[in-house]
Amino acid sequence: MVYAVRRLAILVGCLLGASVLTFALLHVLPGSPAEVMLGTQATPDAVASLNSKLGLDDSLLSQYLDWIHGLITGRLGDSYLSGLSISGLLAQALQVTIPLIILGTAVGLVIAVPLGVVGALRHNHAVGTGVGAVSQLGVAIPTFVSGILLIVVFSAKLHALPPGGFPGWQVDPWHALQSLLLPAISLGLVQGAIISRFLRAALLDVVKSDYYRTARAKGLPPFQALLRHGLRNASIPVSTVFGMELGSLIVGAIVIENVYTLPGVGTMLLQAVTNRDLVVVQDIVMFVAVLVLAINMLLDFSYRLLDPRLGGTR
Amino acid sequence: MLKRAGSSVTALAAALTVVAATSVACTNAGGAAGTAEPTLTIGSSVAPPSLDPTASAAASITEPLDYNIYQHLVQVNPKGDIVPVLATGYTLSPDRKTYTFTIRPNVKFSNGNPLTADVVVFNFKRVMAPNSTYPNKRAMGTLTAVTKLSESQVSVSLAQPDAEWLYQLAAYSNGVILDPTAVGQISTTPVGTGPYAFSSFKPNYSLTFTRNTHYWGAAPGPKSVVFRYFSAPSAAVSALRSGQIDVIDNLTNSNPIDANQFKNDPGFKVIAGLSTGKVQLSLNNANPQLGNVLVRRAISHALDKKAILQIGGNGYGEIIGSNTVPGDPWYDPALAGAYDYDPAEAKQLLTQAGYPHGFDMSLTLPAYGYAQTLGPLIASQLKAVGINATINTVSWPLWLSKVFSGHGFDATIVNQALAHDLNNYANPKYYWGYPDADQVGRMLAEAKAAPTQPEQISLYRQVLNKLTSDAVNVWLYDPAQITVARKNIVGLPGSGLAASFDLSNVSFGGPLSDDARAQGFSD
Numbered sequence: 073m074v075y076a077v078r079r080l081a082i083l084v085g086c087l088l089g090a091s092v093l094t095f096a097l098l099h100v101l102p103g104s105p106a107e108v109m110l111g112t113q114a115t116p117d118a119v120a121s122l123n124s125k126l127g128l129d130d131s132l133l134s135q136y137l138d139w140i141h142g143l144i145t146g147r148l149g150d151s152y153l154s155g156l157s158i159s160g161l162l163a164q165a166l167q168v169t170i171p172l173i174i175l176g177t178a179v180g181l182v183i184a185v186p187l188g189v190v191g192a193l194r195h196n197h198a199v200g201t202g203v204g205a206v207s208q209l210g211v212a213i214p215t216f217v218s219g220i221l222l223i224v225v226f227s228a229k230l231h232a233l234p235p236g237g238f239p240g241w242q243v244d245p246w247h248a249l250q251s252l253l254l255p256a257i258s259l260g261l262v263q264g265a266i267i268s269r270f271l272r273a274a275l276l277d278v279v280k281s282d283y284y285r286t287a288r289a290k291g292l293p294p295f296q297a298l299l300r301h302g303l304r305n306a307s308i309p310v311s312t313v314f315g316m317e318l319g320s321l322i323v324g325a326i327v328i329e330n331v332y333t334l335p336g337v338g339t340m341l342l343q344a345v346t347n348r349d350l351v352v353v354q355d356i357v358m359f360v361a362v363l364v365l366a367i368n369m370l371l372d373f374s375y376r377l378l379d380p381r382l383g384g385t386r
Numbered sequence: 387m388l389k390r391a392g393s394s395v396t397a398l399a400a401a402l403t404v405v406a407a408t409s410v411a412c413t414n415a416g417g418a419a420g421t422a423e424p425t426l427t428i429g430s431s432v433a434p435p436s437l438d439p440t441a442s443a444a445a446s447i448t449e450p451l452d453y454n455i456y457q458h459l460v461q462v463n464p465k466g467d468i469v470p471v472l473a474t475g476y477t478l479s480p481d482r483k484t485y486t487f488t489i490r491p492n493v494k495f496s497n498g499n500p501l502t503a504d505v506v507v508f509n510f511k512r513v514m515a516p517n518s519t520y521p522n523k524r525a526m527g528t529l530t531a532v533t534k535l536s537e538s539q540v541s542v543s544l545a546q547p548d549a550e551w552l553y554q555l556a557a558y559s560n561g562v563i564l565d566p567t568a569v570g571q572i573s574t575t576p577v578g579t580g581p582y583a584f585s586s587f588k589p590n591y592s593l594t595f596t597r598n599t600h601y602w603g604a605a606p607g608p609k610s611v612v613f614r615y616f617s618a619p620s621a622a623v624s625a626l627r628s629g630q631i632d633v634i635d636n637l638t639n640s641n642p643i644d645a646n647q648f649k650n651d652p653g654f655k656v657i658a659g660l661s662t663g664k665v666q667l668s669l670n671n672a673n674p675q676l677g678n679v680l681v682r683r684a685i686s687h688a689l690d691k692k693a694i695l696q697i698g699g700n701g702y703g704e705i706i707g708s709n710t711v712p713g714d715p716w717y718d719p720a721l722a723g724a725y726d727y728d729p730a731e732a733k734q735l736l737t738q739a740g741y742p743h744g745f746d747m748s749l750t751l752p753a754y755g756y757a758q759t760l761g762p763l764i765a766s767q768l769k770a771v772g773i774n775a776t777i778n779t780v781s782w783p784l785w786l787s788k789v790f791s792g793h794g795f796d797a798t799i800v801n802q803a804l805a806h807d808l809n810n811y812a813n814p815k816y817y818w819g820y821p822d823a824d825q826v827g828r829m830l831a832e833a834k835a836a837p838t839q840p841e842q843i844s845l846y847r848q849v850l851n852k853l854t855s856d857a858v859n860v861w862l863y864d865p866a867q868i869t870v871a872r873k874n875i876v877g878l879p880g881s882g883l884a885a886s887f888d889l890s891n892v893s894f895g896g897p898l899s900d901d902a903r904a905q906g907f908s909d
Contacts, residue, residue, distance in 0.1 A: 103783030107791060109435070112802075113443040113521045114791065115815075153435040154589055155573050161589060220620070227628050235624040237614065238591075333614075333621045335591035342617065343590045347435060348783045 079372060083365050090361040091143075091354075095136050098350050104128065105152040105348045126152055139354060148355045153347050158355050161340060168238055168336035172252055172259065173325055177314075179260025180267055183210075187264070188271030192279055193294055195272075204272070210265025215324045219258040219331035226254060236332040255328045263321055270313045271306060278302035308378055315368040322360055424894055426608035426875070428887070429622040429631040431639045433590045433615035438573040439559040440512075443521035445803060445885055448559065449635070450593055450613050452886035455496075456578035458561035459487050459506070460552060464659065464906030466713040466883040468556045472501065472563055472579060482547035482837065483530075489538050494600040495565040496583035503534040508566045510542060522558040525809070527551065547835045549842045550806060557805055557885065581606045581890045591615060607877070607893025619644065619755075626654075632875055635887050637868040641755055642700035648870045657869040657908045658702045659881025662711055662805035665698065665756060667764060667860040668798050672819040675745050676796060682857035684735035686725035688771045689764060695863045698760045702866035708854040709808055711864040713883045715839070716846035724854050732771040744772025747796040751777060752785040756865070757799040764799065790817050801865065805883070808846070811853055820858050869908075880908040 106122040107114055123129045127138075142149055148158040187203050194200035227235035238251045275298065278284050287297040326338030333339070337356060344352035375382050432446040439447045439456070453461055459473040470476065473487040493501035510532040513520050520526075528545035535541055544551060555561035568577035576584045581603065582595035593613040597605055614631055616622040619640030625631045626648075637644050638661070648654040669676045669685070676682060691705045704712055707721035736744060749765055751757040758779065765775040775797065780788060789795040795817075802810070810816045812827035820826070826849055833845035867882030876896035879888045883906075891902040898909050 103781070103787040107786045108783045109442060110521075111443045111786065112790060112804075114786070116791075119791070151589075155436060156589065164588070223624060228624055231628060234630060235628050236616075236621050237625065237630060330617055331621070333591075333616050333618065333625075335588055339590050339617065343433070346782065 076373070079369055083369050086365055087358070087361060091140060091358055092136075094354055094357045095132075095139065098353060099132060101348075103348050105350055108348045109153060139351070143355070143358060149351045151344075151349055151352050153344075153349045158352055161352075162337065162355070162359065165335060165337045165340045167241060168252075168334050169325055169329070169338065172255055172328070172334065172336060173321060175252055175256035176259030176263060176321065176325065176328075179256050180263035183260060183264025184267035184271055187268035188275055189295070189298065191268065191272035192275035193298070195276060195279075204269075207265045207268045207272075210261055211269070213262065215258055215262055215327045216331050218261050219255070219328055222254045222258055223331070236334070238334050238336075251332075251334070255332045255334060258331070259321070259324050259328050262324065263317060266317060267310065267313060271310050274306035274309045275302060278305055281305075304378060308375055311371050311374065311378075315371045318364050318367055322364070424608050425610045425612060426633065426889070426892060426894075427612045427614060427631040428633045428635055429614050429616055429625055430635045431616055431619065431622065434593065435589075436573050437576050437584075437587060439562060440564075440572070441519040441521075448885045449887045450595075451576060451578075452559070452562070453580060453884070453888045453890065454582045454595060454611070454886065455576050455580045455584055456562045456564070457580045458556055458563060459489075460556045460561070461886075462553070462556045462884040464879040464881045464883055464888070464908075465904075466881070467905075468552055469905065476552075482835075483545075484541055484543045485552070486535065486539060486541040489540065490602065491538065493579050493602045495568070495577050495579050496598045496600055497565065497568065497577050498600055499565050499567060501563065501579055503537055503540050505566060506540045506563065507532050507534050509563050510540075512564070512569070513560050520560055522554060522560055525550070525554040525558065526560050546831075547837075549834050549836065549839070553806060582611060585610065590617075603890070606890055608889070611889060623647075626870060633869065633871040633878065635867075635869060636882065637870060638699065638702070638756075638865045642698075642702055642865075642868055645700060645702065645868050645870060653873055655871055655873055657871065657878060657880055658866040659879070659883070659906075659908075660704060660712055660864050661803070661867045661882025662713065662885075663801045663803040663865050663882070664706060664709060664711060665703075665760075665799070665801045665862045665865055667862065668800055668818050669859055670793065670796050670818060671821060671858065672793065673747070673796050675739075675741065675747065677821075678739050679856055680735045680739035681741065682860075683725065684732040684739065684771065685768065685773070686857050686860045687728045687735065688732040688773070689767050689860060689862070690727040691862055692727070693767075694760060694763060697763050698756045699863060699865050702868050703863040704866075705863050706861045708850045708861055709802075709811060709859075710850055711805075713881070714806065716843045716850065718847055718850060721850060721854050725857070725860075729767075729771050736772060741772070744774065746774045746776070749775040749777045750785070750789055750795045750798040751779045752798070752800060753779060753781050754801070756801065760799050760862075793817055793819060805885070808849060811849075811858065818859060820856075822852070822856065826852065876909060877902060877907050880906045 104119070104123070105126065106119045106128065110118050110122060127135065139149070148162065150157055151161065187207055191200050191203040191207070194203070223235045226233045233254050234251050239247045241248050278298065279302070283301055284297055287301050288294065292300070325336065326341060329336045329338035330342065341353065341356045344356070430449070434446040434450065435444055436442055437447065437451065439451055457472050459471065460468050460476070461471045463469050472490055472493060474490050476485055476487045478485055487506070489501065489503055489506060495501065510529065512518060513523060513526055514529050527548050529542060530545050531543040533541045563579060564572065565577045568575070579602070581598055581601050583598040585594040585596045587593050592615065594610060596610045614625070616625065622631070622634050622640065623644050626634055645656050649656050667685070667689070669682055671677055695701060695703050695705055705722045707724045710717050710721070736742065749761060751761045761777050765777055768775045789798050808830060811820055812823050812830050814820065814823035816823070829845065829849050829852070833842055833849065836842040836845055869878055871878055874895050876893050876898050877891035891898065891907045896909070898907060903909065
């Protein structure tokens with residue numbers, strides 16, 4: 073209980089720090105939203121008048137406090153550029169990004185588990201070394217390269233899957249799922265390779281342990297022994313890695329959304345940065361921070377479930 | 387043991403194959419996949435930040451909305467001529483200060499409301515209101531009176547005669563005719579009299595129109611139009627190849643080289659027509675070296691414009707020599723050759739100016755494709771005459787802040803895209819800091835007030851000659867609008883002389899009416 077409260081306090085502290093850092097960095101960057109909106113028709117008077125209309129000429133502290141107050145009460149504000157409500161835009165964008173990340177993680181796990189298991193069980197054989205080499209390659213390929221390669225093969229050459237775009241869940245759920253398939257694979261390839269390496273190392277520890285030898289001695293075939301006795305022990309380091317990789321998964325989703333022109337949170341963020349739509353950038357960064365920190369906190373809590381030995385708070 | 391792992395991989399592979407197989411039919415059907423009605427899907431690279439052309443200068447708003455959703459009393463056709471649209475005609479008073487428009491009868495907005503003389507008066511008053519945000523409002527000058535003469539006639543009186551006034555009404559958002567009852571939702575739901583009605587907008591992703599059932603003219607071919615926005619140029623090209631889109635509106639905005647793969651492909655056509663843009667090397671006239679006209683003339687002679695057009699525009703465009711493009715009434719082709727490629731002459735002029743060994747300067751490039759491509763080329767051509775140009779690249783907001791507002795630059799490469807923008811040279815505070823701006827302002831005012839068109843043209847040409855002789859900037863080329871479309875799409879605009887991507891004459895398979903062809907729409 074005390075642990076939970078302490079953990080929550082850490083979460084809130086991190087979020088506060090993230091908000092200050094984000095706000096400060098964005099306001100230090102040169103280039104103002106008013107100048108971008110007025111473009112080459114800008115005159116100093118027009119810029120000043122637009123700044124005043126957007127509230128950009130208030131003191132930095134009062135702008136920061138207004139923003140934080142808005143976040144806490146659930147009012148994310150309006151985009152400077154389009155005037156549309158940011159929570160509406162974010163909700164629409166999440167319809168693409170959340171399924172993409174979930175599908176990408178699923179693909180990643182489907183790749184990681186077999187590779188990790190084979191790599192651990194066959195670590196002394198050619199197969200195991202081969203698997204290690206393949207996973208090394210997967211880690212090395214940048215996400216956008218795998219994305220473009222998949223488009224060239226499956227869209228341009230085979231016409232099997234769409235090269236990008238997203239028709240929307242309401243209009244055509246089946247085509248919407250297909251549009252996310254190649255992006256999810258591009259995302260999952262890299263993540264799967266990374267997680268497979270950690271899984272292999274964790275499983276190797278299991279394979280070399282006494283309790284595994286006992287299980288084998290009692291007559292369990294290797295895979296069953298691994299499953300029943302080893303996987304739970306291996307899952308702690310692997311879920312730690314997953315928590316750490318969540319950040320890079322989200323960054324990967326941003327890159328993939330650009331390659332496949334998906335109208336998700338990544339595209340929204342990139343456009344907002346290009347157009348100096350500061351409040352959109354701030355809100356998205358905080359949203360991602362909340363997501364990553366909350367998930368990591370949940371993972372921390374889950375260790376207690378996975379390993380009862382981690383009961384103490386000392 | 388490995389069977390379990392293997393079987394899960396096999397299961398996934400099987401699932402993927404099923405999904406892929408069933409999708410082949412869907413993706414191969416092209417832009418009209420799954421729908422019974424013909425939809426025209428257009429790929430574009432810059433998404434509109436909002437939907438209100440009367441509050442923002444962004445060309446990405448005008449391109450889809452103007453002439454398709456919104457119409458003006460008079461509009462600019464792809465030949466660059468002013469044609470009556472919501473007006474059936476207009477007359478100009480003998481003192482050249484009052485325009486009388488006759489309004490087209492039986493015109494309705496897409497919501498059924500009628501176009502009346504009161505509506506027209508409302509729109510003029512909205513532009514001229516003291517706190518109005520129309521980006522080109524200043525070009526309207528001062529209106530002394532806007533009067534409803536009858537149910538079908540409206541007169542507008544200017545304080546001074548202005549030969550450019552009608553063009554500004556036709557080309558810019560000043561002339562957009564809005565439904566007074568719908569202006570409250572103008573940034574989310576545009577309502578106009580054009581051939582298409584607004585359907586939906588997904589920011590940074592797509593903009594959808596459907597046919598306007600109340601349209602006064604001939605219904606266009608497509609039942610709906612979708613503008614899809616691609617941030618990566620390669621994505622738009624793959625989408626065109628795979629059938630996901632039917633047209634790419636303008637490859638100049640992304641990568642003119644991409645036209646090569648479609649040029650000789652029998653399934654596609656490339657429509658290249660000049661735009662109103664001027665890709666130029668802007669020079670900061672306040673800089674000590676660049677403030678000397680001999681140095682600016684030397685730089686003009688140092689650049690090989692033919693190579694620049696080939697490398698920067700893939701040959702699609704025309705070399706220019708002043709702030710004017712073919713399509714302007716006052717265009718003079720002789721100006722393009724004013725400063726021929728002559729490095730020896732350039733070095734001579736630099737010596738005369740006091741820089742026999744050249745000098746150092748910076749070359750600031752915005753993050754646009756043409757600027758990034760031309761930067762190193764121009765830097766090497768300048769090096770050949772002794773000028774060391776150091777390149778630094780900035781993002782667009784930084785360019786606006788540092789170069790445009792802050793005037794902190796020596797030279798920069800940019801496309802000044804607006805049409806008829808000589809007024810920039812009459813503004814002493816415009817970023818290149820032209821010292822003779824006030825004199826040019828007086829010359830332009832005289833030209834706009836001239837009584838006949840030949841006199842106007844001759845006075846405008848005097849301005850152009852002065853700008854070229856002063857070598858204020860180095861004008862490189864007018865880039866073409868490069869449209870790539872499926873072979874069967876007929877009636878797309880044949881040039882970029884209007885800011886709008888005018889789809890009122892588009893159809894799948896044609897034929898194109900003689901009138902549309904004469905106006906500059908492409909077969």
